[in-house]
Amino acid sequence: MKQKYFAMVAFFITAFAFSQGTITGTVMDGETNSPLPGASIVVEGTSNGTSTDFDGNFTIEVTESTGNLVVSYIGFVTQKVPFTGAGAIDQITLQPDAEELEGVIVTGIQDIAKDRETPVAVSTVMASEIQEKIGSQELPEILKATPSIYATKTGGGFGDGRINVRGFDSRNTAIMINGIPVNDMENGRVFWSNWAGLSDVTTAMQVQRGLGSSKLAISSVGGTINIITKSTEQEAGGTVAFGGGNDGYLKTTVSYNTGKSDKGFAASILLGRTAGDGYIQGTKFEGFNYFIGLGYEASDRSNWQFVLTGAPQVHNQRTSSFFNVATLDDHLEYGARYNYNGGSLNGEEFGWRRNFYHKPIASLTWEYKLNDKSTLSSSAYASFGRGGGTGDIGVGPGFGFASSSRYRIPETGQVDYDLISRFNSGEAVTFYDGNEYQVDPTNGEQIITSFGDGLIRRASMNSHNWFGLIANLNTQINEKWSWDVGVDLRTYKGIHYRRVDNLLGADGYFDDDDINNPDHIVRADGAIASDFGSIVNIFKSIDDEEKIDYYNDGLVRWLGAFGQLEYTDGTVSAFLQGGISQQGFKRIDYFNYLDSDPLQETDYENLLGGNIKGGMNFNLNEANNVFFNAGYYSKQPLFDAVYLNFVNELNPDLTNEKILGLEAGYGINLGDFRAKLNIYRTSWKDRFVDISIETPDGDEGVANINGVEQIHTGLELEANYRASDVVQFRGMLSLGNWEYAGNPTGTAFDDERNVIDSEVTLFLDDVKVGDAAQFTTNLEMIVRPLENLKLSANLYNASRLFAQINASDFDSADNQGSLRLPSYTLMDFGAYYKFNFGGSSQLSIAANLNNAFDTEYIAESLTNTFAGSGDTTFRGLNTRNKVFFGFGRTFNVSVRYSF
Numbered sequence: 001m002k003q004k005y006f007a008m009v010a011f012f013i014t015a016f017a018f019s020q021g022t023i024t025g026t027v028m029d030g031e032t033n034s035p036l037p038g039a040s041i042v043v044e045g046t047s048n049g050t051s052t053d054f055d056g057n058f059t060i061e062v063t064e065s066t067g068n069l070v071v072s073y074i075g076f077v078t079q080k081v082p083f084t085g086a087g088a089i090d091q092i093t094l095q096p097d098a099e100e101l102e103g104v105i106v107t108g109i110q111d112i113a114k115d116r117e118t119p120v121a122v123s124t125v126m127a128s129e130i131q132e133k134i135g136s137q138e139l140p141e142i143l144k145a146t147p148s149i150y151a152t153k154t155g156g157g158f159g160d161g162r163i164n165v166r167g168f169d170s171r172n173t174a175i176m177i178n179g180i181p182v183n184d185m186e187n188g189r190v191f192w193s194n195w196a197g198l199s200d201v202t203t204a205m206q207v208q209r210g211l212g213s214s215k216l217a218i219s220s221v222g223g224t225i226n227i228i229t230k231s232t233e234q235e236a237g238g239t240v241a242f243g244g245g246n247d248g249y250l251k252t253t254v255s256y257n258t259g260k261s262d263k264g265f266a267a268s269i270l271l272g273r274t275a276g277d278g279y280i281q282g283t284k285f286e287g288f289n290y291f292i293g294l295g296y297e298a299s300d301r302s303n304w305q306f307v308l309t310g311a312p313q314v315h316n317q318r319t320s321s322f323f324n325v326a327t328l329d330d331h332l333e334y335g336a337r338y339n340y341n342g343g344s345l346n347g348e349e350f351g352w353r354r355n356f357y358h359k360p361i362a363s364l365t366w367e368y369k370l371n372d373k374s375t376l377s378s379s380a381y382a383s384f385g386r387g388g389g390t391g392d393i394g395v396g397p398g399f400g401f402a403s404s405s406r407y408r409i410p411e412t413g414q415v416d417y418d419l420i421s422r423f424n425s426g427e428a429v430t431f432y433d434g435n436e437y438q439v440d441p442t443n444g445e446q447i448i449t450s451f452g453d454g455l456i457r458r459a460s461m462n463s464h465n466w467f468g469l470i471a472n473l474n475t476q477i478n479e480k481w482s483w484d485v486g487v488d489l490r491t492y493k494g495i496h497y498r499r500v501d502n503l504l505g506a507d508g509y510f511d512d513d514d515i516n517n518p519d520h521i522v523r524a525d526g527a528i529a530s531d532f533g534s535i536v537n538i539f540k541s542i543d544d545e546e547k548i549d550y551y552n553d554g555l556v557r558w559l560g561a562f563g564q565l566e567y568t569d570g571t572v573s574a575f576l577q578g579g580i581s582q583q584g585f586k587r588i589d590y591f592n593y594l595d596s597d598p599l600q601e602t603d604y605e606n607l608l609g610g611n612i613k614g615g616m617n618f619n620l621n622e623a624n625n626v627f628f629n630a631g632y633y634s635k636q637p638l639f640d641a642v643y644l645n646f647v648n649e650l651n652p653d654l655t656n657e658k659i660l661g662l663e664a665g666y667g668i669n670l671g672d673f674r675a676k677l678n679i680y681r682t683s684w685k686d687r688f689v690d691i692s693i694e695t696p697d698g699d700e701g702v703a704n705i706n707g708v709e710q711i712h713t714g715l716e717l718e719a720n721y722r723a724s725d726v727v728q729f730r731g732m733l734s735l736g737n738w739e740y741a742g743n744p745t746g747t748a749f750d751d752e753r754n755v756i757d758s759e760v761t762l763f764l765d766d767v768k769v770g771d772a773a774q775f776t777t778n779l780e781m782i783v784r785p786l787e788n789l790k791l792s793a794n795l796y797n798a799s800r801l802f803a804q805i806n807a808s809d810f811d812s813a814d815n816q817g818s819l820r821l822p823s824y825t826l827m828d829f830g831a832y833y834k835f836n837f838g839g840s841s842q843l844s845i846a847a848n849l850n851n852a853f854d855t856e857y858i859a860e861s862l863t864n865t866f867a868g869s870g871d872t873t874f875r876g877l878n879t880r881n882k883v884f885f886g887f888g889r890t891f892n893v894s895v896r897y898s899f
Helices: 002-019 127-133 139-145 328-334 417-424
Strands: 021-029 040-043 049-051 057-062 066-072 079-084 092-094 121-126 149-152 162-165 173-177 202-209 223-229 237-245 249-257 265-276 285-299 302-310 313-316 342-345 348-351 354-358 361-369 374-395 447-449 454-476 481-502 508-511 520-523 547-568 572-589 605-619 624-635 657-669 673-694 700-722 727-741 745-749 755-761 773-786 789-802 824-836 842-850 858-861 883-885 890-898
Touching: 021 066, 040 057, 049 057, 079 092, 121 127, 121 139, 121 673, 127 139, 127 202, 127 824, 127 842, 139 149, 139 162, 139 202, 139 773, 139 789, 149 773, 162 173, 162 223, 328 883, 342 417, 374 447, 417 454, 447 454, 454 547, 481 572, 508 547, 673 755, 700 755
Parallel strands: 021 092, 173 223, 447 508
Antiparallel strands: 021 057, 040 049, 040 066, 066 079, 121 202, 149 162, 202 223, 237 249, 237 890, 249 265, 265 285, 285 302, 285 313, 302 361, 313 354, 342 348, 354 374, 361 374, 374 454, 454 481, 481 547, 508 520, 547 572, 572 605, 605 624, 624 657, 657 673, 673 700, 700 727, 700 745, 727 773, 745 755, 773 789, 789 824, 824 842, 842 890, 858 883
């Protein structure tokens, strides 16, 4: 009896102990290996729950001896973690909410900002969202739901999209892939067609607005976009994906990952093809993409990663040239899909504008732990760009240029290339102005010249060879302090020339621009078609190509060093960093100078620049944090500001651009509700521009203007609210005030460098900066009615959008400022569903309907022409403006099988 009594007492004591049990643990982000503050912890089947603190730690009381903890966080896969009794449990790692998490190794050169720690304004888009929404869109468009981002399709062709951050275009926004800068080292531009397959291999895309946390002394005036690709560190398996959409869009990709072997080796490969007719008339395209990743973990201290990726593509364009863009009136007459350059030749689609490019990039990254405190990360890379874009050259009958209506079919507005070909061949042709034209042969041949006798298509080649090395040494001094020091070394050669693409029926093209070969005629055997064959072999010599119009090389070398001191104690985190760089610019001109002339090749013009910036984040409590940062850049000007007038003429007034950035922010994280608020001010001084002028006396020349200043201020808000397990809301608002300051002056010269006007003034004070919407909002509702079904509706608005301004429009005080374009609102819908077949096999389907209500809107204008008395207008705009309409309703569906 006593034994039974003691057994019952022991049972009740044990039960009571379990009823008072305490479980502790830590929840981590599986992507960045950092704590997840605000993660929800609930005992399954009860309302008993808690959330993690800002270190990812939690404590929860349980009343059962066994059960499951349900661990969830917005944007991450929910986990059920079993427990048995009280005490500490193993670390819980949540993975981003994607049907297949792409492996990623974040190294010391990638500068990934961490929420509630890195004191910068940052937004991150994960692979899951890209896979669900990308469809037939371009990678920059995925970011339009991010504050202060404006993305458009510009020329309307495959890969012709562009992006602005806080009112700054790609020339002043740093774009990086795995921490490697990819902005062109001469002009700073990024052409997204060169990276058309990047969305297929992107693990995460992070936007750091403002000066950002990158250690490199790069031109991140507007911000930094860092794209992290997949790596070899993932489980064995593969995917097959198919996608289709409007206007013949078709995309196919296959990939396979070997997984890491017992000896530490791993490989990943992806191949893809995309093709279609294009939404805009005459923009047929075809592109391929490839990704090869090889990894080797030599030991716990040493890891190697080799990546090769590229995307050769050819696509026709609506164009982005000021001279060859349709007016608003043309668009209204022929529709928003109208292509001013479109037409056909011999029954095949043909246009003046065609882009063809192949820019593979290869990198070898090594991360080595020197000891328990120090890690060396380095990446050597090489990029070879081959290709360019086509356009017209020559003058047609009656001294008409390629934009003349005499070549266009009145009913469609399309260019009649067969008619031009007949004229070029010497046939008497009646054009659409009702006149008959015929040219007399030259020595029995029909030879086109740049100043008359016909029109041909030329190709402007912009190839390059680029090599670089980035190395960073990180040392953890103690639990709170760490420092970094590193180097950034680059060498670049840009190769620029034109060649004949299509003679359009002529026997040859005469060119006298090469001073070393003044009577040069290119015949049919010297023409090179702008297709895949001309870009696939990136090592093919160009020496035998017959060049016209111009031929020069631009050389840039970059020597940079950087350092950073960082402090964090869980409550306060701060950093102070500085960088210095020397850029050397050199120009070689093979056409304007004799081969024997020492002026054909300049010396390097070396310019010193650098930056210093710092910031601090303070976690007020588990939910609230504030931060601020400030930075100053002394930035070298772009190549065209160093050498003037497209010759080896050094700018005598070279001045570094000065950028001062100030920013502050507040964040709140309540688990199911998160929000960020930022305010900023960026001053960009001492910019250089040149404009063509004509004096009152009729003298023509170029004015070189230094001291142009822009001031960008603004407010940004983004929020994420999970109303329930079914409904989630995400939204953003950005309000900017971007304008010029002051009225800079300069001196005008004629072609002989004679001063024709000693003081030319640009009246820019208070003029709004154009080319990007200064007020944008986005509201998305996500509904998960079933476990594997996700539906979304997205409402986007853009307003306070101003036209691009041309400096020459502001050479008098009576200008009307910037032309404001109409606001617009777009609605998108999406659906995503996945089928699980057991194990790692699953099938996912994504469908998107963009601009669902087929809203007609103007995305940008290249001109700043106000309406006057008697002018024809459309929505208040002078119809003589050259504009791009945005895309109407489009759709896409994709199917992805993972195994």
